[in-house]
Amino acid sequence: MNVTLNHYLVVSVLLFCLGLFGVLARRNVLVIYMSLELMLNAANLALVAFSRFNNNLNGQVMVFFIITVAAAEVAVGLSLIVALYRKRQTAHVEDLTSLKL
Amino acid sequence: MSLLNTLILTPFLTALLILAIPGNYRFVIRCLALLGSGFTAVLGTVLFFRYAPGTPGYQFDESAIWVSSSILRLNYHVAVDGIAAGMLLVTALVGFAAVAVSWEIERQSKLFYLLLLMIIGGALGAFASLDLFFFYFFNELALVPTFIMIGVWGRGEERTYAAYKITLYLTAGALVGLTGLIALYSASGASSLDLLDLQRQVAKTPIAPAMQSFIFLCLVFGFGTLVGLWPFHSWAPQGYACAPTATAMLHAGILKKAGLFVLLRVAYPLLPDAVAQWSWILGVLCVGNLLYCGFVALRQRDLNLLIGNSSLAHMGFAFLGLASVNVIGITGTVLVMVSHALLAALSFALSGWLRHQTGTTDLGKMGGLLRRMPFIGTVLVLCFLAGCGVPGFANFAGELSVLFGAWNGLPVIVVAAAWAGLILGGVYMLRALRQILQGESREPLKGVLDAVGLWRQLPFALLAAGLLFFGIFPNVLVNRVKPAASAVVRLATTLTPAAPVKAAPTRTAAPAK
Amino acid sequence: MNYSLLLVEILVAVLGLGVLLADLWIPAEHRRKLGYAAAAGLTLIFFVGLSDVTETSYAFTAPGARTGMYVFDSLSVFFKEFFLLAGIIVMLLSVAFSDRFTTGVSEFFSLTLFALLGMLFAASANDFVLMFAALELITITFVVLNSYQRNRAASIEAGVKYLILGALASAIMVFGIALVFGSANTTNFNEIFLAQKQLAGNPVFLAGLAMVLGGLAFKVAAVPFQVWAPDVYQGSPAPATAFLAVGSKAAGFVLLLRVLFGVVPQITAQWNHLLVVIAALTILYGSLCAIPQRSLKRLMGYSSIANAGYLLIGFASVSKAGAAGVLFYLGGYLFTVLATFTVLCVILRHTDSDDISSLAGLGQRSPVLAGVLSLSMVSLAGIPPLAGFFGKFLLLKSIVMLGVRDPAYYCLLAVALLGVVISLYYYFGVIKAVYWGGGAVDLSPIPLDWPVRISLTVCVLGMFWLGVFPDHVVKLSTPAVEVLKPEAPASLHEKGR
Amino acid sequence: MFETLFSDPTVQFIAFSTVKILVVFGVVMTFVAYAVLVERKVSAFIQDRVGPNRTAPPFVMKIPVIGPFLVRCGIFQPMADGLKFILKEDFTPDYVRKVYFWLAPAIAVIPAFLTLAVIPFGSQLSAGPGAQKMVIADLNVGILYTFGIVSLGVYGIVLAGWSSNSKYPFLGGIRSSAQMISYELAMGMSVVAVFLVVGDLNLGKIVRFQAEHGWMILYQPVAFLLFLVSAFAETNRLPFDMPESESELVGGYHTEYSSMKFALFFLGEYANMIASSAMMVTLFLGGWSLPFLGEPAGSLWGGLLHLGIFVAKMLVMLVVFIWVRWMLPRFRYDQLMDLGWRRFIPLALANIVVTALVLALVDGWGKGT
């Protein structure tokens, strides 16, 4: 059995769905954030696989960008979560209640 | 600048001038508003009498390209035919009267006159527009001022509710009507909302019957709501009851007519197949206006609600004339429109005076006022007699024409209408007169004042004079209206030859005369 | 490489960096003036930076593509003008609002400029990679801007919500881009356009496209990606909310226009029912949920959802007229929303509450503010003679006739009309509060400083200009959509007249 | 059969790699053990003491001349230390987070060894087609690999601090992660300039470049300085041993550790030192080359010579590490961060820009492979 593009894509899709599940099911902001990273990584895997099988490097450049963006996002996000924690002593989405009807 | 443009622009320019004046210069503001609206009234009268009677077609034609692009082509196009001439005249007159009776406004008068002038300008623009987009545009200008005026200067605890109700009903109706207009734009293939372009295009290639029906129903129900077509009428009495005098005058007198105006101008000439198929709806629903609203008026203990409901009943005549689809009926409709404009405005002006003096509109709390305010009492008698359809007033001519016109196709409804209009109307109008003017003069009403002096009497006199003038010389109006009405009827009865029109349940199309 | 195409972007970037650096040498009490300087700079860029478009030009060609990833055409210029104008007004707003920030006043200006930069790039994106980069710049900048008042719990929470949901949308979009890249072997818009016939049958491509659109739907707050909007609008500082409502939304829409009509028009035509459903649901959601709101900012959040729904009508029509309607509507929306937020900024300075009841007595306190707020509500509600009306007119016009062939459009039309009527209720609720809302305690007049006056004047003039003399903007938007190539769906063709 | 199997290049590759891994591991372990001894000796020398000089198995003293000398050198001290670590009671406090408490030392020590995989210890062992390069993994992105692995080393310390569930270890763990991340940046940026000059990320090629054109320290003295100082910070050595600083944090992240687990941290620290030294030698000090020995070895002996050169240079660097430890006082934490972020990173950036400009001006655009 030869490993083909589809194998990589299936792995990537499953990883993406795992991340999505984490976002939906978990209630801790930090874990949700990690699940989002997982989703971005799934996209990275798909891009690298496509890049390899389409025989060009454009996908890999895209991965480079995604990693950059993820790093920036994490930096801002974590500082925000810390600020939230300082203010509300929680990192739980269900406690984010000051903005309601 | 041409006469017509000046007429439309004067209120807006006056409003701009007022905007520039600080809010605490109340006297200056009021003078300016009176000046502007008075000038408008003069212009409206001049226009009416300079309109050459007896000729079909449009006069004072003015047009300019407004939007011209591949996706949309709209013109600013104003012109006057007989129907519009009459409406412009009464609009200008009622507008002046409305400004004149607004001396009672004390709070935020700058804003009040701004809004009032906007309504007047909008109504003038709507009646003068030949481009339907501008008709809609001008007509909707009144919406927000109405809302704010009822809310800020209105009366009663329920004024907020009434303001919302009137706004939501009118918007919903206008939007449905707008849908019809847009559909007309696209379906006609004229790629224009200019009435002349539309007529030309429709004469060449009529609109498909199914589409005609869609547009017609949109227009009837949409703009019908603006007129107070039963059963979409309930906003009107309550809204008028809560509105300040000037707003109620303009709204009941003028703005309501815009819906009828667009039906006459657009729905009838451009959609003959749909008229043939669907005009019975108006015939049926107008009974609701005539009878239902008549009976409701009968039960009212509040002067404003009574006037409001009776004005709805009068609109029943207008609808009946439309449903008749012949020259007499349509002419009658226009006469009703014009005369009712004066009548409704006068009624609300009087009721406003009474309320201001007595502090109530409850009929049961008034009485014996004729002795204390002879001038107002006299005008009130004149006004209510006109409302009953007594000969000698403008309404008589209109209602009679409508009944004659409708007799051909709709005899049953005519009987109902005549009964409702004359008997019911007579009953509640005369009863109200008795309760207000006759009988014991109650203790709290000792201090009431009559309208004294030219400035106070002028608006009432003006409107009453108008009623009498058109009652005595109806031909002045009929001469101007009839050619336009015949044109409408001619177009409305020219069916699409190829289209197989299914036999409608009640076919009301009468042959052109 | 023709760098002169990027003149505006380069100037804005330099301006942003300049503000950031100038902060080092400017004493704290003069930092507000940096905002004026930035606004002046933007005005200058607005007037001198944009050249006329003679032909569509491209820059930065990726390997394997025939055109560049940066496009300079009339559509992009239209939106660049839009964004710059929005940026100028938001900058004035920020200055007016800036005394409510405890720290980082000049950084706020600078970040606003960088968000603007992202929008400018989004207007010119001709490649999914550039689109992604531009959108991320916008998103992350807004995360910071939204949580700028970090001593307010609401602001922080707004930031966190925007962050999480924004990152989720980004992740979905990125995965979508990966699938699109994999199936098309390019991320260039023009290349995909040429290959769309083969790609239309490729499930990977379709899945990817759907995910990309999901990411864009987040930006414009369309159902089902709308949940963030009310919370974020309510919690964020007012200038940030204003820019979010206008700029970020418009950036989403320009990209939606490019992708749906410029890249995959055939697939869009097949998906027209989906667009109809989304537009209808968005309108309904926004309108219905707005009814019970008490906070003006939150109300604007729901209103922004509803407005996104109206804008989507233009997409559902799958026509150039619809696209032009979208452009015009956005133009009107710009002035309207910014007028609202300018008033809101001033009110927040004086009452410290954005509750609608706190507007009571505004009619007496400041007739100007009351008037402007009422005008913008009227415009939002879509009533003549203001900009909102003509925009709604254009959008409704684009679908009225489609109903004959496809009854779904009648349903959409009905929903849209219903939405307008409902919206009247809550917009007029604001007017009511302004003019006869009860419970006004403080009736002291509200003074207005000159940046606020400028901003208000510009917005009001803009609303009237677009409403009363729409010709100019219609003429601008018509050629702008010429670069798009929407194809009406087959079902609307088959019984051609 | 064995012959045929062994002629398969893949099997050959695996076999040689295994041998290399084993040898390197063994050598490094020995180095670690004796680095500790050297440390103690050097410190003794600097403080004018004698250092360990009497631990020995009983029979050694019996050997004439050599025996006492070896004992006095302390050559058996490391063995005794090792024995002590193994035999000591392995105490796990009750309140720690068990899993991570156990994992942390292992995580701390592994990356240090993995780093060594890409370092070219010598040129090659023999000439001809079968010549084996003296590097375990000849990666094209070698240096990035190193940095990646080094950055994983933080986890061990952070987890150790956190899992100990007590105040001082936690502070130590937090400090060290911040410190290591900060200096990783300066370190990474300092070597960018090196790559600009060489035009390749492969460590073997970098050494070959130096063999041909002279040592990198001549071209990039600033980068070397930055790298050197950052290496001290990365290995948590004095003057940057904030994570452990005994006087403030008791013992830092390994306060709660004892016995073999403590030994693993110890091992990790010294393995890191060795790896850093090897890296510096490779990047800046010419690797296995000497000014007059530029060519890759053509024979087994040449190869061994290169190996020797490399090890010698590495030892010198190790001694520098140790020497610095006993010469300089500890920094304050804010000074440390200030130095990293506000001095080194800008300096490294400037160095990159200057290097790039010089390269562009001297050679024109597009130099490199």
Added chain:
Amino acid sequence: MPEFTDLLFFVFAGLTLLFGFLCVANPLSRNPVTSAMFLVLTIISMAGLFVLLHAFFLAAVQILVYAGAVMVVFLFVIMLLDLKEEARRKLNRVALTAGVLAVSGLAAILVRAVTAARPAALALKAGPLAEGDTAPLGRILFQSYLLPFEILSILLLVAMVGVILLSKKDLR
């Protein structure tokens, strides 16, 4: 030796998925630190997949940036906040089931899409171009993709400014 790399693929893919699962839905522990550590492992095994796809540079960057920097910061924050709440909160079973169903549905659709799209026998046809080495990647990055690169550099600046603003102490 293709079988060998195939074997490696299955090893790394299996590990990636396993660790990924343990990261988001660890049945034994809901401690965020555990999640973070498994995410690190996921990232590392994914780097292995990258190497199999000849994306060497990205494999290194993946470890360097994600595992070495991003996740450390994560861990840092988790530890600083010392979150214990997750453990004492009850799971919302309805939401969980709905989530599982929705996500598995999505997974089924996507897997079907990707497996249906291309013939499964598509072979590796990687030429020299697709080798993810530093130099070619750098060239394409700094020439063709210069514009997004520059935008992202501004993005990083924004992130830096933002982080400082959000987390520094109030200076009054």
